[in-house]
Amino acid sequence: MKKQSTLDGFLKRKHESSSQVPVEPPPTVIDANTPNDSVPMTDNPSKKPFHEMNDVDLNTLERDPSLRIQIYDYPVNQQDIIRRAYINRGPFQPILSTYPKSGPEDHKRSFQCSWFKQFPWLEYSQSSNAAKGIYYRWISKLEESRWEKCAFLQHIGTECTSFHNVAQKSYDDLLNEAQDIQNKIEKFTDEDRKKNRLRLKTIIYAVRWCAFQAIAFRGHNERPDSINKGNFLEMLEAICSFNNEMKELFRTAPKHASYTSRTIQKEILNLIANRVRRMICDEIDGGKFCLLVDEARDKSNREQMSIVLRFSIRGQGYDGASNMRGHFKRLQALISKDCSSAYYVHCFAHRLQLALMAASQGVIALQKFFTQLSFVINVVGASSKRADQLRDAQAEQMAYFKSISELETGRGLNQIGTLQRAGDTRWGSHLKSVSSLIKMFSPICEVLLKIIEDGTGSIRGDADSTYETITTFDFIFVLHLEKEIMEITYLLCQALQKQSQDILNALRLVAFTELLLQKIKDEIWDSFLSHVKSFCLERNIDIPNLSSSYFSRGARARNERSDHTLEHHYRVDIFIEAINCQLMELDHWFNDSSMELLHLSSTLDPKNSNEPFRSGDICQLVEKFYPEDFNETEKNLLKMQLQHSEADVIQHDDYKQLISISELCQWLIKTRRATNFYLIYRVVSLILTLPVSTATTERSFSAMSLVKTRLRNKMEDEFLNDSLVFYFERELAENITLETIVQDFKDAKDRRIPL
Structure with missing residues (x-):
């Protein structure tokens, strides 16, 4: 065997073709008078470049498991940060109406979204139609003939030394703060951790207060001798002025971990905003939703787009601008291409105007x-x-x-x-x-x-x-x-x-x-x-x-x-x-093609209970506008449910007291009729959530004018987005406890003090 001349050559991948003749780099002549900085460096083509941390935005990490950059491609001192970022986001589990089928022609199978609940660690890659795992960078793609639950059970295995169980143990060890090497070297008492968490809670409270009031965090002069240090620091001083223990806690805080810098302020706000976004996604939980979109210019003359998700519905609603409602190249066309039943409804308030x-x-x-x-x-x-x-x-x-x-x-x-x-x-x-x-x-x-x-x-x-x-x-x-x-x-x-x-x-x-x-x-x-x-x-x-x-x-x-x-x-x-x-x-x-959809939908309106029940209109609505939501068997079953509902629902005394289709939806759930007439409930859900107006997006622009003022016209887009999410979704943000935010702050990356 030929002796390897370099360490890189020795570690060269074995599966590469041995017939390839390595190209020797040209010899470099080093002059004694030439400084070392001018010596050209030869790049090894077999080496993969590391991804520096300053080039990586943790908020834009690739979600698809097959498209992610491998952990070992990052520098060693950054790998745990990347791992924690993925762990905090949770497994990538897209809920699709249908998944691509694979396998033999006579026995094709597809992935099932119900597996996500049975195997919480499971991820799905849309790009490669493959199952992955959150505990490890990826599982090798399942054989096409094994799209079934037993494949995952076999993968988990019964032995503690199986690949899955070893990866899960490493996952648990990463989240175990007691095993951190820093905690092994430096001994911290429970009292130290309690004080650190109390100080951090006070800081989070000040950040939340400033964000809720839509006021600036920083001041023009934040030096200790300044008369006005800014809203954030002044709020901390106000809190400390009423509590000597809290004042002493901030006075003795480590200089390298006081957590009052503007970077920490933005990080805390981002953590809260991300949790609010996750709460919204959890509330949708794969259900129907409507997309409301509008745009406006902020104080710095930058175009800002507001995207509002209206739950339990599906549809598109814009203000009628050509770049939004265009049938061929605009936003309506792009969304309709992926979801043909996401019907566009021109904002009613804008129509009236x-x-x-x-x-x-x-x-x-x-x-x-x-x-x-x-x-x-x-x-x-x-x-x-x-x-x-x-x-x-x-x-x-x-x-x-x-x-x-x-x-x-x-x-x-x-x-x-x-x-x-x-x-x-x-x-x-x-x-x-x-x-x-x-x-x-x-x-x-x-x-x-x-x-x-x-x-x-x-x-x-x-x-x-x-x-x-x-x-x-x-x-x-x-x-x-x-x-x-x-x-x-x-x-x-x-x-x-x-x-x-x-x-x-x-x-x-x-x-x-x-x-x-x-x-x-x-x-x-x-x-x-x-x-x-x-x-x-x-x-x-x-x-x-x-x-x-x-x-x-x-x-x-x-x-x-x-x-x-x-x-x-x-x-x-x-x-x-x-x-x-x-x-x-x-x-x-108020008389366009979408009015046919609305006319057919009016059959289920409780206010029309005195008129003859037109079950044929509901069947025509499903057949013409929502063919992908009902298969042939469900369409036939829907006719039977409509016949039974005419006696059990339409003629019910409580039904005649309802005044809107939204109340009908709530009444079906309350009386548990949504279980018996689940296809009718599905139709009601599709009708209910068609968009009416983009007034919600207009309110978000009103909030933007309060947050990004003339004096704050240099706000970064990410900071502005987090501030608007926090301000606009105030009800959700208020329900997030300080303990939850402290835990998110601790899990985001390694901190210099124990929490």
Whole structure:
């Protein structure tokens, strides 16, 4: 045998082909005058490069067992940290509707998700369709003909020296703190550990408090002699100021392990946020869910995406932007490619906003009104001086009405407010703007007259033009018309933004809104016109002769003839046209292909209990929209369950008292009928969780504006994500005990002090 020239050559893998002739590296001539740093280093191709810790993000470690980097490819002093990171995450156990089959053509078998509960250590690799184990880096891929439980039992073995039992023993030893070499060298008492844990709990409490309040952790100057060291350190000092024992505990803390640095603050916050994420995943537990996605820019002009999982449902809900709802290349298409029954539903709240905006721009009189309204707000609210004048005018008006006993008094009533500005993305703000203008109309006119008399420059002309505009009958007429329409649509807008809103109830609210608008158009014209006239008379606004002829340009043109009166113009061209335009837009935005899915789903709505039960619609719903969730046998069994449910469920007195499909789902579980009619319960679960709106994601952006402010615009994305998860999922975060967080902190990696 040829003698190996190098140690690497001696340790070369034996299975490599011996026919390959090794290529000798070119000789290196070393000059005596050449410094050692300039000598080129020859890389050994048989050596695998180590992965340095600064290149490894523990939060982005590969989850798929077959794609993970081997532990021995990391440096020795980092391997335990990587192991603990994987242990803390737990085994990778994806729950799939179907697993790929393998084996002989006449006897193919597939992996079963039920094995995860029988073998908690089991992992599954989607990339290689193989079973792995959390106790070791991997088990060799099972033979294709052995996709069965007995293969795992044989692998575990009955002997304590089996490969599985040895790996499990090593796993337990790694988690046994008493066997750590540091604890063998340095002796720590139970009192030391108790003090260390108490100090860490105080630090965690301060981190949680800052995160809950969405305030900055650090201060500009954190030195010991600083007057303001930042919220985190100031909170610790406040706690210590009430407890001398705690103060002494922090004073005697090891300098190398005080755990008050910004790195530790972020690590603790990340541990809590990760546990919250795991709690959410555990709550879903492989069930149906809905994906709500939206994006917005933060204070540093970076695009941030909010992803919300709505439990027990499956579907997609976006705000209608092209990069979200695109059928071919956008997010809807990418998700539908992997899950064909994840149906896209355009956010109802966003649809309503688009419908209201289109209606306001479809009638010339309404479009002019909103332009004039914006100009009024700009003129009256342009300076603090005018705001003070407006408040003084309101106070005088309230005092006058009180003196003549025309103003109701009481706690919380008659608050002095300001003229509300309408927002582009919040249509509910338009109602507040219109209502505030009606309420403060006389004080606004008084402020405008003062500006005309005392103002200087171009502002006098703007005030005069504004006063002439708002004191016309046209402006007052449209002002009250918009208030009538918006009061109806505002209730729908608020209802669509509720987190607990189900999609069938949302459709019912849309239908009720259309009925109310139609009722206004048919019944309230006379009372509405009388109210507008009364408003004008009280404020000395000229009322035109409504029986006179109407000319489009306000005066008789040379060749223009008038074939209708001024009252006909206000009623038909503005009043009826505005409502018709609103009805048309609502019908347009809430009548698409997804409405067929919702119409078929309405059969199970308890509010339709008085109507004949359409079991055929449920079968058609399953056949057309959810074919992958029911096999042929279950589809036939579903028909039988629907027949039995018509007598046992539909005719039940308690069923008739239910008001929503969500209550039906809870009632089926409470009465244990979900076990007998499990296929109907599955249909209800699929219907219930179709998304209604992305209001939840909008709330997350509101939280983002509180967390990432102008002064904190350099927050890292990971720190921002953890802070938002903590702040937004406050209920879950509050349920995590300090002891749990201390244990997670201890298990994350080796600490310098015993915990």
